[in-house]
Amino acid sequence: MAFEKELAEFEARRSKALAMGGEGKLAQRKAQGVLNARERIARLADPGSFLESGLFGVSIRPEMREKSPADGKIAGFARVDGREVGIVSNDFTVMGASSSEVNTSKVGHMKKVATARGLPMVFLGESTGARMPDVMGAAAIMGGDRPTQYLRKRETPWVSAVLGHCYGSSSWYAALADFCVMRKGAITAVSSIKLTSMAISEKVDPEDLGGWKLHTEVTGMVDLAVDTDEEALDAIRRFLSYLPSHHKEAPPVRPVPPNSGKDAHKILDILPESRTKVYDVRKILNLVYDEGSLFELKPRFGKSVVTALARLDGKTVGVVASNPMNKGGAIDPDSCRKVTSFLVLCDSFNIPLVFMVDQPGFLIGIEGERAGAIGRVMNWMNALSLVSVPKISVNMRKSYGQAVLNMGGAGNADEVVSWFTAELNFxxxxxxxxxxxxxxxxxxxxxxxxxxxxxxxxTSAYDAAATNAVHAVIDPRETRDYLIRVLDVHRMRLSNGVGEHLMRTWPTSY
CATH class of the missing domain: 1.10.287 (Helix Hairpins)
Incomplete structure (x- = not known):
């Protein structure tokens, strides 16, 4: 057979690269119930669709070439629900998936292609950080020319999963992502536990340093915490199903589940007549939007406002809803941060916004002021004024003060509607x-x-409608039909569903 020697070498090299860190390390992960880097790709991607890039990359250090298959980061292209995406999956079994010159080049290539060809990027994080001793010395740390390594202009969606110990670039890409999911038990921080303990001369608890509760409840960096790798990858697939592949196309349209809207009459049973009684707004949202389509982001952070992706008549919408179940719906600085980042996400990827309003104003007090309440409120308003996708505001029960504007009132939405139960006042x-x-x-x-x-x-809905401050007063049970109709009116026909993206460089974390 021709090229027999060359074929044998090719198969041997490929087998070695695919073997990752070896049978022992892979068996150890399996025993822990954690997927390895290639299993994660297989779970996320459509069967047989993964096209690897950089399989034969290894460490630039001669003594480490045989110990660094794929150089610890597996990269390539795959299809998720039939759509192409770029994937980087960190292989912790090879040198702790530490970042090096070679695997950084692999990641850079993936981002470059994804941006140029309109593909979402998925980062499956687990890494010890920068590879030492490769980065030691002035020449190593100061060398190179990577001014765009962490540039985000939101040409395509970025998604990140924290699936183990994530330091250095794994944590950076978690912060840069449009959606970040974290497996409970994983840790992400600027530096490792060992290095942090040395720096502060005391023992550090991993969960306190960068556990899931910290990042879902305090920092707000993580959108969703799950129990397993499999759940994390399923969440990524679901998130991407709401978004376009790139910023120059409208979001995908899905079939409408048959029972959607059939229980809309129950809204009046859920909404209390008394404005001081609380309720969970999610129960109302589930009656308005397509059945099973509500996908909440950051549910444990800024809990007085719900931010969620959903579908109406099969089309993606972004929902910003007051939730009186927490703090009576009063808006605190964390809620402001959460909503602002959500507005940026939706506007960047051509997703219309619907505000569902039942709020008593901003939460006032010393704690809020120390958390920068004034700046957070204005960041929200600045973002809202730059939104170029359709904005619809629905006043459900009450809306007071400056927050009336933040939730789309006073000309800050393209269409403002009130339920007959609404009250509007300073x-x-x-x-x-x-x-x-x-x-x-x-x-x-x-x-x-x-x-x-x-x-x-x-202060009634009818008083607001009398001056055309409210464009319609409706029966709450008509909300789904009204929103479907009015969003069709406001569909961005002239631009093929694409907005202006005035916030494309807005910081992902602030």
Missing amino acids: MDPRHGVTVVHGITEQDDPARYQELLVEMAKD
């Missing part, structure tokens, strides 16, 4: 009586009630 009339007149209900019940009636005048 502040809660009960508080207004005390602020303006200096009395409480306990001071003088009769006078207080008289002033309360005065403060509550001209």
Whole structure:
């Protein structure tokens, strides 16, 4: 047979590269119930669709060439639900998936192709960080020319999974991603536990340094925490199903589940008549949007506002909804950060926005001010003013103060509609009586009630509609049909569903 020697060498080299860190290390991961880097790709990608790039890459250090198959990072192209994506899966069994000159080049190639050809990028993170001693010395750390290594202009969606110990570039790509999912038990931080302990001269608890609770509840960097690798990869697949492949196309359209909207009549059973009673807004959202389509982002962070991707009549929408179940729906600085990043996501990838409003205003107090409440509120407003996709605002029960504007009122949405249950005002009339007149209900019940009636005048949905501040007053049970119809009116026909992307360089983390 011709080229017999060459074929044998090719097969031997390929087999060695595909063997990763060896049977022992792979068996250890299997025993831990954790997928290896290639198994993760196989779980995410459509069967047989993975096209590898850089399989024969190895360490630039001669003594490490035989110990670094694929140089610790597996890269290539695959199809997810039939659409092409770029994937980088860190192989922790090879030198801890540490970053080197060769595998950084592999990652750079993937990003370059994904950007040029309109492919989403998926980073499956697990890494010890930069490879030492490769990066030691002035020449190593100062060399190269990579000014665009961490540039985000949102040409295509970036998705990241934290699936083990993630330091260095794995943590950077988690922060840069449009969607970040984290397996419980994984850790992500600037530097490793060992290095951090040395720096501060004390033992560091891994969960305190960079565990899932920290990043879902405190930093807000992680959108979703899950129990297994498999759940994380399924979440990535689901997230991508709502987004276009690139910023110059409209999101995909999916079939409408047959039971969507059939229980819309239950909205009036869920919404309390009393404005002081709480409820979980998710129960209402599930009645309005396509059945099973609500995909919430950052559910454990800024919990007084729900941000979620969903579908209406098969089309992707972004939902920003007040949730009175937490803090009565009062908006705190974390909620502001969460909504601002969500506005940027939706506008960058041509997803119309729907605000579902039931909020008593911004949460006031010393803690909020120390967290930069003023700046967070204005960041939200700045982002909102730059949104170029359709914006629809639905006033459900109450909306007070500056937050009326943040939630799309006062001309900040393309269409404003109120349920007949809505009340719109500068502040809660009960508080207004005390602020303006200096009395409480306990001071003088009769006078207080008289002033309360005065403060509550001209605050109904019909009063707002009378001046065209509200474009329609509807029965809450008609919300799904109304939104489908009005979003069709506001569909971006002239640009083929593509917005202006005025926030394409907005920071992903701030």
